[in-house]
Amino acid sequence: MSEPHEGRRRPPRRRSVLAAAGAGLGTALAGSLSACSASGDSAGSGVTLTFSWWGNEDRAARTTQAVRLFEKENPRVRVRTSNADFGSYMQKLATQAAGGGIPDVAQLDYRQVSQYAGGGALLRLGGAVRDGTIRTAEMGADFLRTGTYEDEQYAVPMGRGITGFAYDTRLYRKAGAAAPEPGWTWQEWAEVSRKIARLRERSPDGRPVAGANDGGVNEDVFEVWLRSRGGRLYASQTRLGFTEDDLTEFWTLCDELRKEGAAARAEDTSQATSTETSPMGRGLAAADFTWDAPFPGYPALLGDHVHFAPVPTTGGKQGAYFKPSMLLGVGAHTPHPGEAARLVDFLLNDPRAGDILGFSRSTPPNRTVAARVAKTLKGAERDIYRYARRMEEYGLDAPPTAPPRGDVAIQTAFNRTYQRVMYGLASPREAARELIDEAKRELRS
């Protein structure tokens, strides 16, 4: 649910169908191999690596295909793959970590890095990065820093994502609002949202259309708002970077907009878990704060008049930043650290792997690979690539280091606590105090 990149739905292309067919075969083989893994390991001089990730079928097919290519290049190495959807993957990985070891190579969420690195479940990758086994020259140094914990590299970004604003150009034009530009402000955004609500447009089921979704439930939106004012979510691994006043101000703004009908209704916000169930996806709002990776799902669902724009700023200061959509880490107890590092490097930097993986994990972090793959992009995917380039030129602050381990819990608490405001069970200030108390308890350890 918290993974922002699964909303994408697009008609399957011939290439991905073929890839899926191939991968299906590959997975079947891998499955039968895993049943006799012990004998597989001891039979020859070969090395068997385990590699797991989460994601949809398209991502699974592409990843398996890239892994097969790696095996062909490294005949001594065999890779056993496994994947799942985000929720069950998170739990499985946690259980594996508790039971003594995560896979040799594992896809990680930004929010997991501190938890796993701090818990000794991840191998330090600094050495492999310095000796060039994992090449990072094509990645931004700031961006690479997102995989660090206490100044040590534990994970390497696998995709680069950024927040943005999906909006319905037809409704914006109808309301007489200008297309959002990189420097537009939160006040302008609030005004536009009110204007759209005043249009009294009707959704397919006959209800009034709001100007935007309610960002109050979303920690990511708050972070962007906070950063645009020069703040940050976390001051350190154990301290929040914002105050009760900051959060009260943000939630008051959201609360007012919702009460005026400029933001979506509480019931619709609390039930939104994907692109399809979001207020905008259901035709109940004209805009939605979202990530670049799931954005192509919106035009696919609603039509080509939906575009991707920058999030609002405070006096021209952008709060958005490039965030790793996911990272790769190596299990601390791997018997084959060298091979694991080689697999990581192959997936991130090999141009052929880049071609296969495409944008299935947002923009590839390797700039050369990204530029190469970008040439083949069309439609909404091309939009988000252009958007990222545009934001790079506009100038964004460096991303923060990986969030503290309590952030997983704080993120869900954020949503839940604001729900109490939406339903009138708490005032913005009471809710803010409640969240901060809870966050402090999460950060204490």
Add this chain to the structure above:
Amino acid sequence: MSTVSTEAPPGADRTDGPRRSHAPKRRGPRRDKQWPAYVFLTPWMLGAAVLTLVPMAVSLYLSFTDYNLFEAPSWVGLRNYREMLTEDPRYWRSVGTTLLYVVVAVPLKLVLALGAALLLKSLGRGRSFYRSAFYAPSLLGASMTVALVWRALFNDGGTVPDVLGAIGINTGGWVGNPDLAVFAVVLLTVWQFGAPMVIFLAGLQQISPDLYEAAALDGAGRWRQFVSVTVPMLSPVVFFNLVLEMIQSFQVFTPAFAISGGSGGPADSTMFYTLYLYERGFTASHMGYAAAMAWLLLIAIGVVTLFLFRTSRSWVFYADEEGR
């Protein structure tokens, strides 16, 4: 999940007294014949030790620690318990939600089960068909699928809000409404009244027809017969069902998980005790806290069960102790 062992039918321990007085006399000659019993019991006892007692001991230990699954548990004494009881408003909200649920769902379910059992008893032909039909939801109801269908029924644009809307009661979707979401869960549970119904039915069939005949001769109408014959004769079964359902209701999890998509929402309105426990343990990685919650739940269920057993003395009537 922890379950207090109340599986023995009520009154089973009533015969303890007399038997105990004979025990010393019999123990001598019997002892050498007991070993086969222990041999046959060994697999079960091993299972009980390894799968129940050891995990329980570990859980008790973990409840005094801070344990996030990744690092070794660190001893924090009573901190988890103190935090739960004094610092965590959500803990008390989950207690409140669960109590509300128990107080509403258990009586409702038992009344429905008893009503259905009475109907079935008076039914001649087709009784077994209806019995199966009423029992079916209990078999299906525990599944995730049914809970998801339930969610769809009560959601925005679902059948229930639509039908209610058509007769002038505009509730909107229950699932998105913090005042109603909990009742969607209550109805899902109440609908699965098959298990207590079957037990009620068995109890009803145990009541001697002579009693009804005698009552009828004395001029008792249907209602009078129900109040003066059925209810007292059925009271051990009512008690049994009450205790069982109460214990189960305190541990309600699946329906709430499915209806809220695991979030306990909207706004924590379906955040039942066990769901909160699960969230603490598996989402927030506070296994020690979750273990402490589990122990307090065990104690709470134990206390409530004990209370029910105490009060039962004044309202449960056993046919074999008429002289009391």
